[in-house]
Amino acid sequence: KIFQAVVSCVGRDGTIYIIPKSLEIELNKLMTEIQRNFMCLGLLESYSWKKGDACVVRGSDTMWYRGKVVELGVGTLQVQYIDRGCIEMVPQCHLYPTTSYTDIPPFCIPCELYKTKPIGNFWQQDAVDCLQELLTNEEVEIHVQELPDNPWGKLSVNLYFGGMSLSSFMAYQKFCETEDCQDVLKVVRFVYIAVLPSYTLPPLPVPGDTLPVRVTHLVSPKEVYICFGPSENLTKQSAPEGGASCDSEVVSLDEALKWCNKSVESLPLLTHFQREMPCLVEYQDGLWYRAKLLSVEEFDPVKILVQFVDYGSFSVVPTGRLRHIPYHLLQYPVQAIRVLLTGFKPASYDKNVERIPYSPEWSVEALWAMMECIEGKQLSASILAVSPEITISLYEDKNLVHMKLIEMGLADLDE
Numbered sequence: 001k002i003f004q005a006v007v008s009c010v011g012r013d014g015t016i017y018i019i020p021k022s023l024e025i026e027l028n029k030l031m032t033e034i035q036r037n038f039m040c041l042g043l044l045e046s047y048s049w050k051k052g053d054a055c056v057v058r059g060s061d062t063m064w065y066r067g068k069v070v071e072l073g074v075g076t077l078q079v080q081y082i083d084r085g086c087i088e089m090v091p092q093c094h095l096y097p098t099t100s101y102t103d104i105p106p107f108c109i110p111c112e113l114y115k116t117k118p119i120g121n122f123w124q125q126d127a128v129d130c131l132q133e134l135l136t137n138e139e140v141e142i143h144v145q146e147l148p149d150n151p152w153g154k155l156s157v158n159l160y161f162g163g164m165s166l167s168s169f170m171a172y173q174k175f176c177e178t179e180d181c182q183d184v185l186k187v188v189r190f191v192y193i194a195v196l197p198s199y200t201l202p203p204l205p206v207p208g209d210t211l212p213v214r215v216t217h218l219v220s221p222k223e224v225y226i227c228f229g230p231s232e233n234l235t236k237q238s239a240p241e242g243g244a245s246c247d248s249e250v251v252s253l254d255e256a257l258k259w260c261n262k263s264v265e266s267l268p269l270l271t272h273f274q275r276e277m278p279c280l281v282e283y284q285d286g287l288w289y290r291a292k293l294l295s296v297e298e299f300d301p302v303k304i305l306v307q308f309v310d311y312g313s314f315s316v317v318p319t320g321r322l323r324h325i326p327y328h329l330l331q332y333p334v335q336a337i338r339v340l341l342t343g344f345k346p347a348s349y350d351k352n353v354e355r356i357p358y359s360p361e362w363s364v365e366a367l368w369a370m371m372e373c374i375e376g377k378q379l380s381a382s383i384l385a386v387s388p389e390i391t392i393s394l395y396e397d398k399n400l401v402h403m404k405l406i407e408m409g410l411a412d413l414d415e
Contacts (some may be wrong), residue, residue, distance in 0.1 A: 001144040007135040008108050009085040014123030014131060015154060017085025017108040018142060027083060027107045031063070034101070041096055049077055049092070054102050056187050057081065066101055083107040112154040114145040115179040116167045124298070127175035134169075135161065138240075166300065194263045199278055199292070199309055202228065202333040204390070205383045213381040213394075216336045217312035220359040221370040221405060222344070224335040225312025226381065226392075234269040253310070253332040255287065260326060270322040273304065278330060281306050282321040290329060312336035339390040340379070344402040345414040366410035373401045 005018035019027065049069055057067035057079050070087060071078035079090045085108045138161060146156035160165040167178040205211055205228065217225040257392065260267075260280070270279055271413050273293055281291040296303040298317045304322065307314050346361045354364045374394070379401065381392040394401040405411035 003107075003142055003144075004139060005359050006137065006139050008083075008126055009081075009136070010128065010132045010135055011085060011087070011110075012314070014112075014118065014128055014160065015085070015114075016111045016131065018133065019108050019330050020141070023107050030083075030101070030104065030107075031065075033062050034066070037100070037128060038096065038098075044093065044096055047092070047097060049095075049097075051099060054099060055079065055095045056100075057090055057096075066106075067095070069095075085110060086391060087375075103360055110154045111142070111157045111159070112174075113167045113170070113178070114158050115415060116170070116176050117178070118176045119174070124175070127173075130170070130173065130175065135166075140166075165295070165345070166203070195294045198276065199290070200332060200333045200405075202335070202337065203347065204386050207383050207385055209383045210380055211377050211383070215374040215379065215394075216310075217376070218367065218371055219312075219338075220362050221346075221366050221411065222341045222362075223338070223403070224341065225338055225360075225396075227310075227335045228337070228381075251331075253335070256329060257287075260329065261288050264323065267323040267326070268345070270319065270324060278309075278325050280323045280325045280329075281308065281315070281317055282323075283308070283315070288323065290325065290332075290334075308336075311337035312338065337390060339392050341402060342384060342391050343393055343396055343400060343414060344411040347410055347412050363410060366405055369408055369410055370402075373404050377401075 004021040006021065007016060008019050009017040011017065011021050049072060051069055051072060053069040055067045055069060056064045059065055059081070065081045066083055067079045067090075068082050069077050070080050073089065076089045076091050078087060078096065080087045082236075083106055096215070118124070123131070133293060141160040143158040143160070144155060145158060148154055148156075161169075167176070170176045171178045176253050200202060211228050213226045213228055215226050219225070264280065267280065270277075273296075275293060277293045279293060280288040281292055282288050289308050290310055291306040291308045294307055294314075297303050297305045302319050303316050304319065305314060306322075346363075346366070356362045356364055356367055366408070373396070377396050382395065382397045384393055385391040402411060406413060
């Protein structure tokens with residue numbers, strides 16, 4: 001059997017927990033019912049917990065989940081979220097005993113890789129870290145090979161992410177041996193190491209500030225990338241030690257990139273790849289811009305999904321358009337910051353058929369309308385919050401930009 005699933009968790013022992021895509025609607029209905037039934041619970045008075053007790057557990061996102069006590073402790077209990085697989089130490093005040101929903105089987109399925117033997121006969125910590133980084137919350141393809149001997153055992157599977165065999169990938173990284181390895185030499189290396197060079201973020205604004213901004217990339221009518229102020233004002237946070245530049249003047253990022261483009265052929269092409277790895281990428285205009293690697297999208301030939309960090313836009317490019325980035329270009333903070341717009345929501349009565357594939361709550365017409373509202377405009381942003389997401393109201397000449405969508409019936413006010 002072959003089906004699509006989302007990896008909800010990778011356990012400390014390397015167990016891969018998956019939720020079949022076909023069960024997502026049913027799980028969401030159950031979660032909605034649990035929130036409705038348990039949202040008004042008061043504090044639980046002293047309760048004598050026992051191993052195996054069913055409960056609901058309040059997660060770090062304040063949502064209630066089905067759980068099961070797996071170990072007892074002093075003041076805390078080790079609890080497994082039975083619909084996600086993960087195990088956490090939870091304060092007793094975040095648990096509530098219940099026998100509700102115990103007749104519903106767990107939605108997540110524990111899996112192990114078929115005919116795959118970890119080095120040392122168990123998954124080492126660095127291998128588990130790699131699995132967690134690679135798979136958590138990702139959609140994968142599952143090929144069932146063997147059923148477990150008992151209903152609570154692990155499903156033996158071949159797992160594919162982005163068309164690549166996970167067993168082959170892990171064998172290539174020398175985390176395991178596999179009897180069913182599919183041409184390991186074709187696996188593209190995405191090395192996971194503790195320390196990576198990275199870009200710096202610009203100073204975040206303070207809630208209440210109103211700043212001039214320009215929109216550099218539109219994901220959906222509510223999700224955009226913006227730059228604070230004109231790009232000419234963006235300079236290095238500090239000059240290189242030892243005076244590496246030919247003069248003492250502070251050079252703008254645009255100027256530094258211009259000089260870099262003149263000698264870009266002297267920079268080596270990337271030969272191995274790391275997630276979030278800074279690099280230079282050749283754009284359609286033939287110029288090279290700062291970017292970071294996100295994932296492998298195609299394998300024959302290899303193509304990589306990148307994000308241009310100074311604009312927020314994404315592109316899938318062949319490896320021949322990726323080069324190492326000079327260290328001095330990392331000293332400039334990224335220009336484009338992802339923000340969420342507030343004050344409006346998708347129109348409840350919007351009857352447009354064509355939807356944004358990755359954000360289906362919005363119509364394509366709403367996306368184009370928002371693009372017309374912001375493209376080439378002098379805009380200002382009122383900062384409402386910077387955590388957990390940067391949230392703003394966007395204005396043009398003191399008028400809220402999203403009011404145009406509301407007038408066109410493409411969005412509703414959201415108080």
